[in-house]
Amino acid sequence: MIKEKGFTLMEVMVATAILAIALVSIFQLQSQSISMATDSRFMTTAALLAQSKIVEVETRSSLSNQSESGDFGPDYPQYNWYLVISDTQLQQFKRIEVMVTNRLFISRGTYKLILYKKSEQ
16 A cells, blocks of 8 residues: 555645735735835825925914915825914913815814913014
8 A cells, every 4th residue: 555645635725714814914014014105105294294384474474363274295295284273271372273184084184282372462
C-alpha cells in the first residue's frame, strides 16, 4: 500500500478560512488607518485656516457685531468659513467665533474656534 503525500480537503478548507479571517482583519485595519489619517488632515488644515481667519479679524481697527461667510479661495476650494462677532456678558469683551467646514465630509467636517477679545471703545 502506497501512502500518498498531500493535503486533505479538510486541511485546505481550514487553511483557507484562517487566511480569509486574517485578510479581512488586515483590510479593516488599513481602512480604519486611512480614515483616521483623513480626519487628522482635516483637523490640522481646518485649525490653521480658522486661526488665519481669527488673525485677520484681530487686525481690524474695530470689532462690531456682525456675521460673515466665505471660502478660502483656490488654495482650499472645499473649505468654507463662517464668522460671528458678538457681545459677551462683560461689555469690554467681544466673542469671535469662526467655523470652518469641509463640504466633502458628510460628518465630522466642521471645526469651530472661539476667541474672546477685549474691544477698544
